[in-house]
Each structure stands twice: as structure tokens, then as C-alpha cells.
Amino acid sequence: MGNINFDIIIIGGGATGSGIALDAASRGYKTLLLEKNDFSEGTSSRSTKLVHGGVRYLEAAVKKLDMDQFNLVKEGLKERSRLLKNAPHLCSKLTLVTPLYKWWEVPYMFAGLTLYDLISGKRALGRSSIVSKDKMMQKFPNIKKEGLVAGVKYYDGSFNDARLNISLLQTAKKFDAICKNYNEVESFNYKDGKISGVEVKDRISGETITYNSSIIINATGAFSDKIRVLDNKKAKEMLDLSSGIHIVLDKKYLPLEEGLMIPKTQDGRVLFILPWMGKCLVGTTDEKTILNERPEVTKKDIDYLLKHLEIYFDLKIDESEILSSWCGIRPLVAAPKSASTKSIVRDHIITSSDSGLVSIIGGKWTTYRKMAEEVVDYAILKFNLTKNECVTKKLKLVGSENLNKEQSINFVSKQTTKYLISMYGDKAQDVANSVELIEKLHKDYPLINAEVIYCIKEEFVQKPLDFLVRRSSLTLIDKNSSKEILDRVLDIMKKELSWSEEKLEKEKSEALSILNTYI
Template sequence: MWRNEMMHRITKADGPVDVVVIGGGATGVGIAVDAASRGYSTVLLERDDFAKGTSSRSTKLVHGGVRYLAQGNVRLVLEALRERGIMRKNAPALVRDLPFVVPAYQWWEIPFYYIGLKLYDLLSGKRSLGRSTYISSSSVEKFLPTIRKKGLKGGIVYYDGQFDDSRMAVSLAKTAEEHGAAVLNYAEVNQIDKDEKADVFHLKFKDHISDQEIALSAKTVFNATGVYVDDILGMEQEQTRPLIAPSRGAHIVVDGRFLKSRHGIMIPKTSDGRVLFAIPWYDKTLIGTTDAPVEETNKEPQPSDQEINFILETADAYMTPSPKASDIQSVFAGLRPLAAPEESGHKTKEISRGHRVLTSPHGMITIIGGKWTTYRRMAEDAVDEAIKLGRLSEKTCRTDHLPVWVSALDKKYGLGEEGNAEVKVESKVEGNEIVVGYPWTAGDVRYMIREEYALTIEDILSRRMRLLVLDADRALKIAPEIGAMLQEELGSEVYDLKADLDAFKALAKKYRWKSL
């Protein structure tokens, strides 16, 4: 089994490894790829599953950030647009171009949006995904059959990217593995000590699969745990001021008939000043996101009534027919690890999405802020910082032209240009499909277990197959069959079917909107 190989890579180390990365979200897997591809001995440890947290709960966009341009943050937009192009080039099976329409209901909006989006094109340079253009109201209706027609004056088409976030995380973990890294999910770091004399870190982690506690040492430790970075820092030093100001973003998923388009809708300014997207995703319509400050962090953040009602009310102003609460097939929310401002009083939508690389007095390197699109640059900056500090020997970053590992499943069903087809919901069932209306087979599930690090029903249905976030009811129905396959593949000495099934049933109910 792949996990035995990963354990062997960790335990066979003679002396400290060069790099230990704590956290298997976008930032953590990005650092593991960067470090391993430069030739450093690398270990990646994730407490839960890869992308269990925020990194599987995004709006699924690879974008420069149109609203950051409106805020005047040109530097951040330039960086993100450059990274968008690199991500598109390095992972063509997972990333594709997605045209958006910005509908205009006031005449002044047309030149205002047009000028802003032409500047967006200009900043994209040679990495542009397409030219922004003005289109008439009749063309808007053609591209967006369900758009509200009353008062429509026209619109602007612009281009950004779309991807599958959790599948990208798994692919990056596999990329790190291919370059020699040991990558482990369900491996929780619970102790970090610094030997100042030898200038090395000593860590202990709990392997939640075998219940073993394992020790290892490292020259460099990267804290890439998102909203939990303060917890990890607390193991190494006495923390004074929190580094993270978490913000919750909520989404709903409804049937594709509410969009009926290959284009997305971008609503640049909602009633409270946020941006809202409605995008096609695996033949469904994904609508979000909200931006609400939160006081506490947890593994399964729940959207509030207010957030869901805000999404539905905003959709109602732009879509005909518009989705109702009874049409919601899944809801999900994630916590953005925004860098806390120096002064209080900032709303989370006003806090910069730029990233910061910080070094503790003992030398642990922590990465905060950022977003999926800039994961590669965040990783490069973090590893470069370790080199500047003398913790690593100088080696050049390779990830701006490093292909991302391609899953056989993404070749079959991926969103990107190398994928053969998208998941076609409600299509005619053929062959050995295990979920009516969806294409996945038992062989696909076994591939996820053998090749994509899946160890639980949630791993498969939420982050490999994506069924939980597409259709929570369908996910609940197929869960026992998925659990049976996990038991066959992993063995009862490793896998507890009843406990896993019970845990998944409790989790899946949180993805069903309460009014159903």
C-alpha cells in the first residue's frame, strides 16, 4: 500500500530531513512540490485529508481578482494573473478557461465595467485567456438564457479560469511524491521542539491510521495550516497576537437548469458590496460566495441562514427562474485564512488577500493569507525565505514550468482541456456506473484508494468524486457501497466500516440545507 511506502521514506531518514511541511491544503502541498522538486528531502504531514479544509471549499476559480483591481491593489492582481497563466499551463487537465458575463442594467455600467475589464486584460499580458468585449442585451440573453431580461442594457464578456480545487490538491501531493517527498494525510503533528545547539527541529506526529506516534527531525519547518497557524505556532513559542482573521465563505449548489450556460455570471457589486458568482460546475450551478467574519474555527463550518438567504435573494435579482431553498442540492462553507490587520475595525472583505511569510524567533516559517491561484508563488516565497535564513542550501525554484501529475480520472472526467468529458449529470447510465446519472465506476473508486490517498468515505465522496458537494442526497445513498469497497481494499485491521459510515452520515447531513 502507498502509505507503507510513505512511512518507509520517513523512518529510513538518517538524520534530519531538509523540510517538514505541516498542512496539506493549497499552501502546504505547494511548498512540498517546490521543496521536493528543488531536491530537498521533504515530508508533508496533514492532520486530516489533503484539502479537507478551506482548500476544497473555494469558488473553484483560477483568477486574478477583478474586485482587487477595483480596490486599487494592482500588485496583487498582476501576481495572481501571472500565476493563473502558470497554473493553466502546468495543469491543463484540471484548469480550463471560463468566460463570464457581467450583466448591465444601467447604461453607465457598460463603460465602467468595460474600461475596468480591458485594464484586467492589459495586466494579463501574454497570459490573457481571452479579450473582454461588449455584447448587446440580445447576446447576453443568448449566452445566459436564464438572465433577468427586464431592464437589461447589455453586458461585458471577460475570461478567467476554473478548476477542481480538491483534485488539484491531490494532484500536487502526487507531484511532490513523484519528486521524492513523503506525503501523509491523517498524520497530526502534536509536538515541536527546537534543539538550538544542533539548530534542528524535533517533531512528533500521530498517525491516525496505525495509531503510532512517530518522531522525526528537520532543518526547516513550514507552518502552512491555514486558519490553524496560530495553534501550530503555540507549540513552538508563546503566541501573543493572532495572525489570522478568519472569514467564512458560503456556497450553494443547484441544478444546471438555473444557468443553462457554459458562461458564468459575475455580479460585481451586490447589495452589501460583495462580488457574487454563478458558475457552471460539473453540470450543476454553483453560486457564491459570502464573506462573514468568524470568531471560532472548526473543521466543518456551517453557513448561516443569513448567508444562504443572501445568496438566494441576490440570485433572484438576476436569474429567471431563480433557485429557491427547496432547490438546493448541497451547501458548503470554508474559512479563509486572511492575514489579520495590524489595527482592528477592518471588515474581512476589505482585508488584503495578499500573502505574508513570517519567521518565528526559533526559525519556523509560517505562511498566511493568499488564495488558491497564488499557491505556487506562496510556496516559492516560503522556500526562498528558508534559503535566505541559511536553513536550506541555495537551489533554484522549478515550479513555474513543472507539470502537475495527471490522474487517470481527470483524463476521463476532468474539467480541463485534457479531460475527455465533464461529469454529465442525469445522463443515460451505461456499463458499471455505481451512482445513477453519474459516470463513476467501482474501478474509479478503487483507483482513488490505491492511487489518490483516499482512506475514508468522505475522502472519496467529498474530495475525490465531489458527489457530496454536488448532490448530498445521492452521496448519502451510495455511502455504504463506497465503505464496502474501502474495507475490501484496506482491510478490517485498518478500516472500521461502521464507524466511518456513521461519521459520514452525520457529516453529509450538514451539506443538506435544513429546509429540505
């Protein structure tokens, strides 16, 4: 890399770390981001795909007169608006409908959602309204009809989390940030009791490198406590971990581009049934868990979601109909031992150790930008950096700077054009230009061979699942189809990355092991 000295080093390449890298680099600080796996491989690619203020937090705020909850909603709605403007190719308005089965719920829910609109102010995405019983049955023919009295409609945002993560990193690169996946921090270096750098192992080459900086930011999400203990063995835990799973079903279960939100299941949880990438996304569970690099989807969680689908739909869905499923771990700020994880406010805390390690604990995707701004401001004050103002509030992310959703792209069909723009924004033509002959990778999906090459050259892809799971999201919507094109993806990668046959077989074995076990 030429120079191993940096103003700021960030550990963690998910939503929070990538946001911090962009904020720091765009202020002019020499920035390095290190991620031990692929970018957004953990929680940041396993969300419910919603950009939201948090309707359930608002209900809690009103019931308990809790200003912390209220401010969390207000902040979330501000950041929702910014995200929709700064990355319109990856974020969009989403209509959500809640079915109601008791008359008293109609004014109650409508009043709450109207307040949600009022808090949004000029940033509101639409006005909430009551939906009649007949209209509900027309819109959602499979919905449980017995006892249905009406519904309420409101608006939030939807987004592609893994691709947004990459867009953040690409934008950070424009400001000269260096972003490295598969680089694991193994230890810290110290000078006079203060952190002075990190020892890092490149998990692809096996090389160990030292990078120097007095400002190290721990933004590793669910692994935050683990990094804090690496710095100080006596560090106390600051996280409560909660696992949540999602399942993907055929679009026939949600034929409209409108989602359903069940605000309170039998055990008080929130359930979403959402349109996503041409499929039906259902989630999520909420269970206390322990740290796991690749958390597994359990039969208990699958049964929970299928059971609740039966409660709210006049149909029985067989487990064999699940196209894909995944589990993520939410990093929640630790609460009193008596609290359940679903009652914890997903806010965040910024703290530092005696040696100077800065850690950000908790948070959620919607507020990643605000969190990043606060962390960099914290570092500026703590380490007496020259103060440069944050510029990310109105900063267009890569893919959205010259976006024209109606443009045509040479060499591809209208369907493929629409798909490429939705994934790569104004870089869609660059993707198409990556190969001389464009070919589809799978007969049922618009993926093309050019994407693999582009993602290797521009989007940090080093392993087949980097592309299949996180750049294209194919594995997340159809596991079997991604297995079908694995060999084609591997052949392209072998050529582009000059792999030996032995390397190819090793990567294939590793990919199949993960596909069969975790995704």
C-alpha cells in the same frame, strides 16, 4: 518510513502546503508533508473554483492608486497562465459575463476589463467585449430583464481545487516527497531553544512518531495561528478569518458553459454564478468568523444567496432545490480592526518565530505556486541551505505530462472516457485498469468502481469521504447521491483495506454524521 530525518517538514496539506512540498522536493530537498485530516479537507476544497487575477482588486487599485493591489492582480494573472499550462486536465478557460442595469456602468466596466486584458498581455485568455441586451436575454433566459441595458464579457480560469491538490502531491511524490494525511502534529521538539522536530500522532493507527528537522514550515491556512501558539504561547494573532458559503443548483439555472459575475451586490460583495461539473455553483458570502474545523452552512447565508439570486433572476428558487452546500474559512492577513473582511487584500506574509518555526499567512489558490517558491527561498536563506533553483514555473503536474484529451480508454464509454480524462488526465487508463469489471457507482453520474480502488492505491484515500467529497467531488455537487453510493464505496474500501465489519460500521457512522451536519 525507514528514516525520520528530513531537510524540510511541512505542516498542512492544503493548497499552500502541497505547493511547498512540491517546490522543496523538486529542488532536491528531503521533504515530509503532514496533514492532520485529509488533504484539502478544509478551505482548499471549498473555493469558488476560479483561477483569477482578481477583478475587484484591480478596481480598488485604480480607485485608490494602490500599487499593492495592482501587483497582486498582475501576479495572479501570471500564475493563472502557468496553472492553465501545467495542469490543463484540471484547469480551463472560463467565460464570465456581468449584467449591467445602468448606462454609465457599460463604459466603466468595459474600461476596467480592458485594463485587465492589457495587464494579462500575451497571457490574456480572450478580449473583453460588450454584450447587447438582446444577446444577454438570449444567453441567460432567466436573467432579470427589467432595467437591463447590456452586459460585458471577459475571461478567467476555472479549476477543480481538490483534484489539483492531489495532483500537486502526486507530483511531489515523484520527487521523493513523503506525504501523509491523518498525521497530526501534537508538539514540537527543541534543541538549544531551536525547533529540532515534531511529535506526530497517526490518527488512523494511533501510533506516535518523532520526525526530525530544523526547518519546519507552518502552512496550515486558517489554523496557522493555532500552530504558531503551539510553538509560542505568547504568539500574537496574524489572521482575520472570514467564512464563505457556496450552494449548488441544477444546471437549468445556467444552461450555457458561461458564468455570471455580479461585481457589487447591495452590500458591496461579489457574487458568482458559475458552471461547474455539470451543475450551477453560486457563491459566495463573506462573514467574520471564528476558527472551526468543520464550519457549518447557516440559514442566514443560504437566505443571503437565494435573496440575491432573486434580485438578478426572474425566478424564485426554493431552498429544497439546493443539491449541496458547503462553507469554507478564508485565512486573511490581519487588517486594522476597523476594516471589514471583504476589504482585506488576500496577500500573504512569511514570518518566523524565535525558535525557527516558519509560517506563511494568508494567500489564495491562484498564487499557491509563487507562494511556495517564496517560502522555500526564505528557508534557504534563513537556514543556509545549499541553494537549488525553483523549477515549478514550467513543471507539468501529474495527469498532464502526456495528456491527450481525445484518447480512447479501454472498457469504458465515450462519456466515461471524457469524465475520467477531466478528473485524472493521462492517468485515466490506469484508473480503468484498476478493476477487471467496470461498474458505474450511480445511475446519474459517470463515477465508476475503479476510481475508488485507484484513489486508495495512488491518491491517499483512507476514509469514504476522502473519495466522495474530495477525489470525486460528488458530495459537493449532489449530497443525496453521494449518500446513496456510500455503502458501495464502503464495501470496496473494506475489501481493499482489509477492514473488519466493526471498522466498516464505524467509518459509515462517521461519514453519515459529517454528511448530515456539515456538507
